[in-house]
Amino acid sequence: GEDVEQSLFLSVREGDSSVINCTYTDSSSTYLYWYKQEPGAGLQLLTYIFSNMDMKQDQRLTVLLNKKDKHLSLRIADTQTGDSAIYFCAESHNAGNMLTFGGGTRLMVKP
């Protein structure tokens, strides 16, 4: 079955760039997503990328996709304390009906 893996924890200083990595196993993945979860809240979609793209940029967020290596990354430029949260990578291969989530990466931003 599908598997999505992420590192558990990342700590950065305010103003630095953060890079959160994700690997997946399903070669038929069509969409890959990044969600953000703040304490006590549900998941919020940050961005997503189609599998036929290799990069997508949205303000401070840059998503890179290496389809050959099945590797996805999220770069947050000029990381702020408000970016502290858990970030989930997810994939789907059937138009978004079934999302398979990674375990989440906790990002801590130090002032």
Add this chain to the structure above:
Amino acid sequence: DAGVIQSPRHEVTEMGQEVTLRCKPISGHNSLFWYRQTMMRGLELLIYFNNNVPIDDSGMPEDRFSAKMPNASFSTLKIQPSEPRDSAVYFCASRPRQGLSEQYFGPGTRLTVT
């Protein structure tokens, strides 16, 4: 728009009791998803509905769990009888239409079974 609404936000119950979690999707959305989040297993899809019809319930842990969607604006997830291992945060999410990927999550219900 109020977003996806879940109730209650917190539920504490004793083992063996029936628990009912409620969800109101965003108006006009026609897909609804129930997820469970635990430290050990992460985020798991339990069941999802398209146009009020259950499409895939393969993630429902066992017969003690059941979900219904009697109309487009309401869904319930019921656990009967509840067990301590059911303690988790349960999320409901809705999506505008089939083929569109974004799911909008509710704030979750934190369930504690003692």
